[in-house]
Amino acid sequence: MLAPNEDSLTPTETVALVLNLVFAGHATTVNLIANGVAALLTHPDQLALLRDDPTLAPDAADELMRWCGPTPRALPRYATEDLDLGECPIRQGEAVLPVLAAADRDPRAHPDPDRLDITRARTRPGSPHVGFGHGAHRCVGDRLALQEAQIAWTALWDRFPEPTLAIAPQELVREAHPNSWKLTALPVHLHP
Numbered sequence: 001m002l003a004p005n006e007d008s009l010t011p012t013e014t015v016a017l018v019l020n021l022v023f024a025g026h027a028t029t030v031n032l033i034a035n036g037v038a039a040l041l042t043h044p045d046q047l048a049l050l051r052d053d054p055t056l057a058p059d060a061a062d063e064l065m066r067w068c069g070p071t072p073r074a075l076p077r078y079a080t081e082d083l084d085l086g087e088c089p090i091r092q093g094e095a096v097l098p099v100l101a102a103a104d105r106d107p108r109a110h111p112d113p114d115r116l117d118i119t120r121a122r123t124r125p126g127s128p129h130v131g132f133g134h135g136a137h138r139c140v141g142d143r144l145a146l147q148e149a150q151i152a153w154t155a156l157w158d159r160f161p162e163p164t165l166a167i168a169p170q171e172l173v174r175e176a177h178p179n180s181w182k183l184t185a186l187p188v189h190l191h192p
């Protein structure tokens with residue numbers, strides 16, 4: 001990005017792009033990692049499956065994105081013409097706020113959607129989640145985020161094989177943030 005050539009970005013473009021990548025890519029991935037740890041600690045059967053078969057890691061990452069992805073909503077879209085979406089008429093110029101988390105719990109796409117099942121992709125391929133959005137503005141950092149999360153989860157359990165939640169699951173607190181499914185804290189005991 002910094003190498004001078006005829007396609008060089010201006011300093012303003014460079015700063016804007018770096019800020020965009022850091023803000024779009026940092027907190028989101030941090031929250032996915034924490035949400036995933038909380039989910040696995042509260043679903044020991046799923047954690048056992050993953051530990052028995054590490055090749056499940058990519059599927060687990062996608063299922064955790066679906067089940068506890070950190071970005072419940074996309075940015076607003078504005079209708080360029082009148083349309084009907086499902087049974088809902090939308091007029092030109094009106095805003096639509098896609099709720100990704102609702103789509104990812106839609107039983108028509110994901111049977112028994114509230115169940116965390118890291119083998120879901122194997123038993124029912126072709127039903128991907130939309131936690132990274134959809135279409136032209138789908139997240140550009142999706143592969144990086146999933147890799148980072150898998151590395152973090154693997155490193156945690158390699159280093160501390162038996163972490164446990166230090167509080168009851170119902171005591172986990174989420175921040176009241178409009179577009180972030182985010183824990184305020186994740187207290188764990190690293191050793192039993």
Ligand code: HEM
Nearest residue numbers: 024025028029032071074075131132133137139140141145
């Ligand atoms: C778990 C982590 C992440 C989640 C849940 C996430 C989620 C999303 C979602 C839902 C969108 C689409 C928003 C919309 O359509 O309104 C998006 C776009 C975007 N993401 Fe991510 N993201 C993550 C990680 C990253 C990373 C690691 C990067 C960069 C290194 C990144 C950079 C971007 C950028 C630049 C866009 C805008 C793309 C565009 O408008 O064309 N994201 N992300």
